[in-house]
Amino acid sequence: MADIVRALGHRNYRLYFSGQLLSLAGTAMQQIALSWLVFSLTGSTAMLGLITFVGQIPSLVLAPFAGVLSDRFPRRSLLLWTQLLSTVHAAILAGLTFTGQINTPILLTMALALGLINSVDQPVRQSFVAELVDDRADIPNAVALSSFTIHAARFIGPSIGGFLIAGVGEASCFALNALSFLGAIFALAAMSGLHAAPARKRTPGALREGFQYVITHREIRLLLAIVATVSFFGSSYGALLPYFAKEIYHGDARSYGLLATAGGVGACLGTVFLASRRSAQAISRTVLKAMVLVSLALAAFALSHVFWVSMVALAVMGFASINAVAASSAVIQNTVHDGVRGRVMAIYTMAFFGVSPLGSLATGYLARVFGASRTLLVSAAVILCFAAVAQWVRRGQVSAVPTEVQPEAAI
Helix, strand or coil: CCCCCCCHCCCCHHHHHHHHHHHHHHHHHHHHHHHHHHHHCCCHHHHHHHHHHHHHHHHHHHHHHHHHHHHHHHHHHHHHHHHHHHHHHHHCCCHHHHCCCCCHHHHHHHHHHHHHHHHHHHHHHHHHHHHHHHCHHHHHHHHHHHHHHHHHHHHHHHHHHHHHHHCCCCHHHHHHHHHHHHHHHHHHHHCCCCCCCCCCCCCCCHHHHHHHHHHHHHHHHHHHHHHHCCCCHHCCHHHHHHHHHHHHHCCCCHHHHHHHHHHHHHHHHHHHEEEECHHHHHHHHHHHHHHHEEEEHHHHHHHCCCCCHHHHHHHHHHHHHHHHHHHHHHHHHCCCHHHHHHHHHHHHHHHHHHHHHHHHHHHHHHHHHHHHHHHHHHHHHHHHHHHHHHHEEEEECCCCCCCCCCCCCCC
Protein backbone atom coordinates (compact mmCIF):
# COMPACT_ATOMS: atom_id res chain seq x y z
CA MET A 1 0.00 0.00 0.00
CA ALA A 2 2.85 2.39 0.86
CA ASP A 3 4.28 1.79 -2.60
CA ILE A 4 1.04 2.96 -4.23
CA VAL A 5 1.12 6.35 -2.46
CA ARG A 6 4.89 6.84 -2.24
CA ALA A 7 4.74 10.29 -3.91
CA LEU A 8 2.75 11.52 -0.89
CA GLY A 9 5.98 11.23 1.10
CA HIS A 10 6.98 14.57 -0.44
CA ARG A 11 5.48 17.51 1.50
CA ASN A 12 4.82 19.78 -1.48
CA TYR A 13 3.15 16.97 -3.35
CA ARG A 14 0.91 16.18 -0.34
CA LEU A 15 -0.27 19.79 -0.29
CA TYR A 16 -0.89 19.76 -4.03
CA PHE A 17 -2.77 16.45 -3.88
CA SER A 18 -5.16 17.55 -1.13
CA GLY A 19 -5.83 20.97 -2.64
CA GLN A 20 -6.48 19.61 -6.12
CA LEU A 21 -8.81 16.87 -4.88
CA LEU A 22 -11.12 19.48 -3.33
CA SER A 23 -10.88 21.92 -6.23
CA LEU A 24 -11.40 19.32 -8.96
CA ALA A 25 -14.44 17.88 -7.19
CA GLY A 26 -15.99 21.34 -7.40
CA THR A 27 -15.03 21.60 -11.07
CA ALA A 28 -16.66 18.25 -11.85
CA MET A 29 -19.78 19.39 -10.02
CA GLN A 30 -19.86 22.57 -12.10
CA GLN A 31 -19.41 20.65 -15.35
CA ILE A 32 -22.36 18.36 -14.72
CA ALA A 33 -24.51 21.36 -13.78
CA LEU A 34 -23.43 23.26 -16.89
CA SER A 35 -24.20 20.36 -19.24
CA TRP A 36 -27.58 19.71 -17.61
CA LEU A 37 -28.48 23.39 -17.74
CA VAL A 38 -27.58 23.59 -21.45
CA PHE A 39 -29.64 20.52 -22.32
CA SER A 40 -32.57 21.76 -20.20
CA LEU A 41 -32.54 25.11 -22.02
CA THR A 42 -32.06 23.77 -25.56
CA GLY A 43 -32.85 20.01 -25.65
CA SER A 44 -30.11 19.74 -28.29
CA THR A 45 -27.28 17.19 -28.49
CA ALA A 46 -25.56 19.52 -30.95
CA MET A 47 -25.55 22.28 -28.32
CA LEU A 48 -24.06 19.86 -25.78
CA GLY A 49 -21.23 19.24 -28.21
CA LEU A 50 -20.86 22.95 -28.94
CA ILE A 51 -20.64 24.01 -25.27
CA THR A 52 -17.93 21.40 -24.67
CA PHE A 53 -16.11 22.50 -27.83
CA VAL A 54 -16.16 26.19 -26.86
CA GLY A 55 -14.92 25.41 -23.36
CA GLN A 56 -11.98 23.27 -24.45
CA ILE A 57 -10.86 24.53 -27.86
CA PRO A 58 -8.62 27.29 -26.40
CA SER A 59 -6.32 24.52 -25.14
CA LEU A 60 -5.68 23.41 -28.71
CA VAL A 61 -4.65 26.92 -29.77
CA LEU A 62 -3.01 28.39 -26.68
CA ALA A 63 -1.45 25.40 -24.89
CA PRO A 64 1.93 25.71 -26.70
CA PHE A 65 2.29 29.32 -25.49
CA ALA A 66 1.30 28.24 -21.97
CA GLY A 67 4.06 25.64 -22.20
CA VAL A 68 6.58 28.41 -22.88
CA LEU A 69 5.26 30.30 -19.84
CA SER A 70 5.59 27.12 -17.79
CA ASP A 71 9.27 26.77 -18.70
CA ARG A 72 9.96 30.50 -18.21
CA PHE A 73 8.11 31.56 -15.03
CA PRO A 74 7.50 29.95 -11.60
CA ARG A 75 4.72 27.42 -12.09
CA ARG A 76 3.28 27.92 -8.63
CA SER A 77 2.70 31.61 -9.35
CA LEU A 78 1.01 30.83 -12.65
CA LEU A 79 -1.29 28.32 -10.95
CA LEU A 80 -2.21 30.75 -8.19
CA TRP A 81 -3.42 33.19 -10.86
CA THR A 82 -5.44 30.56 -12.73
CA GLN A 83 -7.09 29.35 -9.51
CA LEU A 84 -8.03 32.91 -8.53
CA LEU A 85 -9.52 33.59 -11.96
CA SER A 86 -11.45 30.31 -11.83
CA THR A 87 -12.88 31.30 -8.45
CA VAL A 88 -14.18 34.59 -9.86
CA HIS A 89 -15.58 32.80 -12.94
CA ALA A 90 -17.55 30.28 -10.89
CA ALA A 91 -18.91 33.01 -8.60
CA ILE A 92 -20.16 35.04 -11.60
CA LEU A 93 -21.79 31.94 -13.11
CA ALA A 94 -23.53 31.21 -9.80
CA GLY A 95 -24.82 34.77 -9.54
CA LEU A 96 -26.18 34.87 -13.09
CA THR A 97 -27.92 31.51 -12.69
CA PHE A 98 -29.38 32.31 -9.27
CA THR A 99 -30.85 35.61 -10.50
CA GLY A 100 -32.35 34.00 -13.61
CA GLN A 101 -30.24 36.00 -16.07
CA ILE A 102 -28.57 32.95 -17.58
CA ASN A 103 -29.19 31.99 -21.22
CA THR A 104 -27.45 30.09 -24.00
CA PRO A 105 -25.26 32.96 -25.34
CA ILE A 106 -24.09 33.76 -21.79
CA LEU A 107 -23.31 30.08 -21.16
CA LEU A 108 -21.25 29.92 -24.35
CA THR A 109 -19.38 33.07 -23.35
CA MET A 110 -18.69 31.74 -19.86
CA ALA A 111 -17.55 28.39 -21.27
CA LEU A 112 -15.09 30.23 -23.54
CA ALA A 113 -13.79 32.33 -20.62
CA LEU A 114 -13.13 29.22 -18.55
CA GLY A 115 -11.50 27.59 -21.55
CA LEU A 116 -9.05 30.49 -21.80
CA ILE A 117 -8.15 30.11 -18.12
CA ASN A 118 -7.74 26.34 -18.45
CA SER A 119 -5.58 26.71 -21.56
CA VAL A 120 -2.90 28.06 -19.22
CA ASP A 121 -3.80 26.06 -16.11
CA GLN A 122 -3.73 22.58 -17.64
CA PRO A 123 -0.26 22.50 -19.24
CA VAL A 124 1.29 24.27 -16.25
CA ARG A 125 -0.33 21.76 -13.89
CA GLN A 126 0.90 18.84 -16.00
CA SER A 127 4.53 20.00 -15.79
CA PHE A 128 4.27 21.19 -12.15
CA VAL A 129 3.80 17.65 -10.82
CA ALA A 130 7.41 16.64 -11.52
CA GLU A 131 8.63 19.71 -9.63
CA LEU A 132 6.90 18.55 -6.43
CA VAL A 133 8.85 15.31 -5.90
CA ASP A 134 12.54 15.19 -5.01
CA ASP A 135 13.17 11.72 -6.45
CA ARG A 136 12.72 11.32 -10.23
CA ALA A 137 11.78 7.67 -9.73
CA ASP A 138 8.60 8.88 -8.01
CA ILE A 139 7.42 10.94 -11.00
CA PRO A 140 5.27 8.14 -12.58
CA ASN A 141 3.62 7.54 -9.21
CA ALA A 142 3.01 11.28 -8.75
CA VAL A 143 1.41 11.46 -12.21
CA ALA A 144 -0.80 8.47 -11.41
CA LEU A 145 -1.93 9.95 -8.09
CA SER A 146 -2.63 13.28 -9.80
CA SER A 147 -4.84 11.41 -12.24
CA PHE A 148 -6.52 9.87 -9.20
CA THR A 149 -7.47 13.35 -7.95
CA ILE A 150 -9.03 14.16 -11.33
CA HIS A 151 -11.07 11.00 -11.48
CA ALA A 152 -11.90 10.78 -7.80
CA ALA A 153 -13.35 14.24 -8.40
CA ARG A 154 -15.37 12.77 -11.27
CA PHE A 155 -16.81 10.35 -8.72
CA ILE A 156 -17.43 12.85 -5.93
CA GLY A 157 -18.55 15.85 -8.00
CA PRO A 158 -21.27 14.30 -10.20
CA SER A 159 -22.71 12.16 -7.41
CA ILE A 160 -23.24 15.26 -5.26
CA GLY A 161 -24.03 17.54 -8.21
CA GLY A 162 -26.85 15.38 -9.57
CA PHE A 163 -28.74 15.52 -6.29
CA LEU A 164 -28.04 19.23 -5.80
CA ILE A 165 -29.37 20.05 -9.27
CA ALA A 166 -32.53 18.04 -8.68
CA GLY A 167 -33.09 19.45 -5.20
CA VAL A 168 -31.71 23.00 -5.21
CA GLY A 169 -30.71 23.95 -8.74
CA GLU A 170 -27.60 24.44 -10.86
CA ALA A 171 -26.57 27.69 -9.14
CA SER A 172 -25.65 25.80 -5.96
CA CYS A 173 -23.10 23.71 -7.87
CA PHE A 174 -21.48 26.83 -9.33
CA ALA A 175 -21.29 28.48 -5.89
CA LEU A 176 -19.72 25.42 -4.25
CA ASN A 177 -17.18 25.23 -7.06
CA ALA A 178 -16.13 28.82 -6.34
CA LEU A 179 -15.52 27.88 -2.70
CA SER A 180 -13.63 24.71 -3.63
CA PHE A 181 -10.83 26.66 -5.31
CA LEU A 182 -9.83 28.09 -1.93
CA GLY A 183 -8.36 24.72 -0.96
CA ALA A 184 -6.06 24.70 -3.98
CA ILE A 185 -5.04 28.33 -3.38
CA PHE A 186 -4.12 27.68 0.27
CA ALA A 187 -2.17 24.53 -0.69
CA LEU A 188 -0.15 26.36 -3.35
CA ALA A 189 0.58 29.23 -0.97
CA ALA A 190 1.89 26.82 1.70
CA MET A 191 4.50 25.18 -0.57
CA SER A 192 8.21 25.85 -0.08
CA GLY A 193 11.59 24.92 -1.53
CA LEU A 194 10.56 24.72 -5.18
CA HIS A 195 13.48 24.85 -7.59
CA ALA A 196 12.55 25.17 -11.26
CA ALA A 197 15.08 26.48 -13.77
CA PRO A 198 13.29 28.87 -16.15
CA ALA A 199 14.01 28.88 -19.88
CA ARG A 200 15.49 32.05 -21.35
CA LYS A 201 14.73 31.67 -25.05
CA ARG A 202 12.38 33.96 -26.89
CA THR A 203 8.89 32.58 -27.54
CA PRO A 204 9.24 31.62 -31.26
CA GLY A 205 12.50 29.74 -30.63
CA ALA A 206 11.13 28.12 -27.48
CA LEU A 207 7.99 26.93 -29.29
CA ARG A 208 10.03 25.49 -32.14
CA GLU A 209 12.35 23.65 -29.75
CA GLY A 210 9.40 22.02 -28.00
CA PHE A 211 7.84 20.72 -31.22
CA GLN A 212 11.23 19.57 -32.56
CA TYR A 213 11.84 17.64 -29.38
CA VAL A 214 8.56 15.76 -29.80
CA ILE A 215 9.08 15.15 -33.53
CA THR A 216 12.52 13.59 -33.00
CA HIS A 217 11.40 11.27 -30.17
CA ARG A 218 9.54 8.36 -31.67
CA GLU A 219 8.06 6.93 -28.46
CA ILE A 220 6.75 10.31 -27.29
CA ARG A 221 5.29 10.88 -30.76
CA LEU A 222 3.41 7.58 -30.67
CA LEU A 223 2.12 8.14 -27.13
CA LEU A 224 0.78 11.58 -28.07
CA ALA A 225 -1.01 10.05 -31.09
CA ILE A 226 -2.61 7.47 -28.76
CA VAL A 227 -3.73 10.20 -26.36
CA ALA A 228 -5.22 12.26 -29.21
CA THR A 229 -7.12 9.25 -30.58
CA VAL A 230 -8.59 8.27 -27.22
CA SER A 231 -9.44 11.90 -26.51
CA PHE A 232 -11.19 12.54 -29.84
CA PHE A 233 -13.09 9.28 -30.17
CA GLY A 234 -13.23 7.98 -26.59
CA SER A 235 -13.91 11.02 -24.41
CA SER A 236 -16.61 12.65 -26.53
CA TYR A 237 -19.30 10.27 -25.24
CA GLY A 238 -19.46 12.51 -22.17
CA ALA A 239 -21.13 15.25 -24.20
CA LEU A 240 -24.03 12.87 -24.92
CA LEU A 241 -24.63 11.64 -21.36
CA PRO A 242 -27.52 14.07 -20.71
CA TYR A 243 -29.20 12.73 -23.86
CA PHE A 244 -28.79 9.09 -22.78
CA ALA A 245 -29.97 9.87 -19.24
CA LYS A 246 -33.08 11.71 -20.37
CA GLU A 247 -34.09 10.09 -23.67
CA ILE A 248 -32.79 6.51 -23.48
CA TYR A 249 -33.20 5.78 -19.76
CA HIS A 250 -36.03 8.28 -19.13
CA GLY A 251 -34.25 9.62 -16.06
CA ASP A 252 -33.40 13.02 -14.59
CA ALA A 253 -30.32 14.83 -13.29
CA ARG A 254 -29.76 12.02 -10.76
CA SER A 255 -29.50 9.50 -13.60
CA TYR A 256 -27.04 11.76 -15.39
CA GLY A 257 -25.00 12.10 -12.21
CA LEU A 258 -24.89 8.32 -11.72
CA LEU A 259 -23.70 7.74 -15.29
CA ALA A 260 -20.95 10.33 -14.91
CA THR A 261 -20.06 8.87 -11.51
CA ALA A 262 -19.71 5.36 -12.95
CA GLY A 263 -16.96 6.54 -15.28
CA GLY A 264 -15.28 8.32 -12.38
CA VAL A 265 -15.34 5.19 -10.21
CA GLY A 266 -13.73 3.15 -12.96
CA ALA A 267 -11.10 5.82 -13.53
CA CYS A 268 -10.29 5.92 -9.80
CA LEU A 269 -9.71 2.16 -9.81
CA GLY A 270 -7.61 2.63 -12.93
CA THR A 271 -5.37 5.17 -11.23
CA VAL A 272 -4.89 2.84 -8.24
CA PHE A 273 -3.79 0.12 -10.66
CA LEU A 274 -1.53 2.61 -12.44
CA ALA A 275 0.01 3.84 -9.18
CA SER A 276 0.79 0.25 -8.18
CA ARG A 277 3.04 -0.20 -11.22
CA ARG A 278 6.63 0.06 -10.07
CA SER A 279 8.31 1.42 -13.21
CA ALA A 280 7.71 3.43 -16.36
CA GLN A 281 8.35 0.27 -18.38
CA ALA A 282 5.54 -1.58 -16.60
CA ILE A 283 3.22 1.37 -17.13
CA SER A 284 4.12 1.60 -20.82
CA ARG A 285 3.08 -1.99 -21.46
CA THR A 286 -0.53 -1.28 -20.41
CA VAL A 287 -1.26 1.50 -22.92
CA LEU A 288 -2.29 -0.43 -26.03
CA LYS A 289 -4.20 -3.08 -24.08
CA ALA A 290 -6.13 -0.25 -22.45
CA MET A 291 -7.01 1.20 -25.88
CA VAL A 292 -8.63 -2.09 -26.90
CA LEU A 293 -10.61 -2.15 -23.66
CA VAL A 294 -11.77 1.45 -24.23
CA SER A 295 -13.13 0.43 -27.63
CA LEU A 296 -15.01 -2.60 -26.30
CA ALA A 297 -16.50 -0.70 -23.35
CA LEU A 298 -17.64 2.19 -25.57
CA ALA A 299 -19.33 -0.26 -27.94
CA ALA A 300 -21.08 -1.96 -25.02
CA PHE A 301 -22.37 1.40 -23.75
CA ALA A 302 -23.61 2.36 -27.21
CA LEU A 303 -25.55 -0.90 -27.62
CA SER A 304 -26.98 -1.11 -24.10
CA HIS A 305 -30.47 0.06 -23.21
CA VAL A 306 -30.23 -1.22 -19.62
CA PHE A 307 -29.17 1.42 -17.12
CA TRP A 308 -27.02 -0.76 -14.85
CA VAL A 309 -25.29 -2.40 -17.82
CA SER A 310 -24.42 1.06 -19.14
CA MET A 311 -23.03 2.04 -15.75
CA VAL A 312 -20.77 -1.04 -15.75
CA ALA A 313 -19.63 -0.26 -19.32
CA LEU A 314 -18.77 3.32 -18.33
CA ALA A 315 -16.88 2.10 -15.26
CA VAL A 316 -14.81 -0.23 -17.45
CA MET A 317 -14.25 2.58 -19.90
CA GLY A 318 -13.08 4.90 -17.13
CA PHE A 319 -10.62 2.24 -15.93
CA ALA A 320 -9.27 1.67 -19.44
CA SER A 321 -9.11 5.34 -20.43
CA ILE A 322 -6.95 6.25 -17.46
CA ASN A 323 -4.59 3.40 -18.30
CA ALA A 324 -4.22 4.75 -21.84
CA VAL A 325 -4.08 8.50 -21.26
CA ALA A 326 -2.53 8.90 -17.80
CA ALA A 327 -0.11 6.04 -18.45
CA SER A 328 1.07 7.86 -21.56
CA SER A 329 1.56 11.01 -19.49
CA ALA A 330 3.55 9.11 -16.86
CA VAL A 331 5.90 7.61 -19.46
CA ILE A 332 6.39 10.98 -21.16
CA GLN A 333 7.06 12.72 -17.83
CA ASN A 334 9.64 10.09 -16.93
CA THR A 335 11.34 10.43 -20.33
CA VAL A 336 11.32 14.15 -21.08
CA HIS A 337 14.22 16.46 -20.25
CA ASP A 338 13.48 19.03 -17.53
CA GLY A 339 14.45 21.95 -19.76
CA VAL A 340 11.57 21.32 -22.18
CA ARG A 341 9.11 19.67 -19.78
CA GLY A 342 6.61 22.53 -19.84
CA ARG A 343 6.50 22.71 -23.63
CA VAL A 344 6.24 18.95 -24.13
CA MET A 345 3.47 18.65 -21.55
CA ALA A 346 1.73 21.56 -23.28
CA ILE A 347 1.70 19.48 -26.47
CA TYR A 348 0.30 16.62 -24.38
CA THR A 349 -2.39 19.04 -23.20
CA MET A 350 -3.18 19.83 -26.84
CA ALA A 351 -3.46 16.11 -27.63
CA PHE A 352 -5.78 15.46 -24.68
CA PHE A 353 -7.71 18.59 -23.70
CA GLY A 354 -7.35 20.35 -27.04
CA VAL A 355 -8.48 17.49 -29.28
CA SER A 356 -11.37 16.49 -27.02
CA PRO A 357 -13.61 19.46 -27.94
CA LEU A 358 -13.25 18.65 -31.62
CA GLY A 359 -14.49 15.15 -30.83
CA SER A 360 -17.34 16.50 -28.72
CA LEU A 361 -18.42 18.90 -31.46
CA ALA A 362 -18.31 16.19 -34.13
CA THR A 363 -20.07 13.68 -31.89
CA GLY A 364 -22.85 16.12 -31.01
CA TYR A 365 -23.66 16.89 -34.64
CA LEU A 366 -23.24 13.33 -35.93
CA ALA A 367 -25.49 12.06 -33.13
CA ARG A 368 -28.20 14.42 -34.35
CA VAL A 369 -27.88 13.14 -37.93
CA PHE A 370 -27.16 9.42 -37.48
CA GLY A 371 -28.18 8.76 -33.88
CA ALA A 372 -26.14 8.71 -30.68
CA SER A 373 -25.62 4.94 -30.53
CA ARG A 374 -24.40 4.63 -34.12
CA THR A 375 -22.01 7.53 -33.66
CA LEU A 376 -20.44 5.95 -30.58
CA LEU A 377 -20.14 2.57 -32.32
CA VAL A 378 -18.14 4.16 -35.14
CA SER A 379 -15.91 5.86 -32.56
CA ALA A 380 -15.30 2.50 -30.86
CA ALA A 381 -14.33 0.93 -34.18
CA VAL A 382 -11.85 3.71 -34.97
CA ILE A 383 -10.15 3.33 -31.57
CA LEU A 384 -9.81 -0.42 -32.10
CA CYS A 385 -8.31 0.06 -35.57
CA PHE A 386 -5.81 2.62 -34.31
CA ALA A 387 -4.75 0.29 -31.48
CA ALA A 388 -3.91 -2.33 -34.11
CA VAL A 389 -1.91 0.18 -36.15
CA ALA A 390 -0.08 1.45 -33.06
CA GLN A 391 0.84 -2.10 -32.07
CA TRP A 392 2.28 -2.68 -35.55
CA VAL A 393 4.30 0.55 -35.38
CA ARG A 394 5.51 -0.07 -31.86
CA ARG A 395 6.29 -3.77 -32.16
CA GLY A 396 9.78 -4.55 -30.99
CA GLN A 397 10.60 -0.91 -30.20
CA VAL A 398 9.39 -0.35 -26.64
CA SER A 399 11.13 -2.99 -24.58
CA ALA A 400 12.44 -0.31 -22.21
CA VAL A 401 11.86 3.37 -21.52
CA PRO A 402 14.93 5.55 -20.86
CA THR A 403 14.94 7.41 -17.60
CA GLU A 404 16.21 10.64 -19.13
CA VAL A 405 16.75 11.87 -22.67
CA GLN A 406 18.58 15.06 -23.48
CA PRO A 407 16.80 17.61 -25.70
CA GLU A 408 19.22 17.17 -28.59
CA ALA A 409 19.07 13.37 -28.56
CA ALA A 410 16.76 11.42 -30.84
CA ILE A 411 15.45 7.91 -30.22
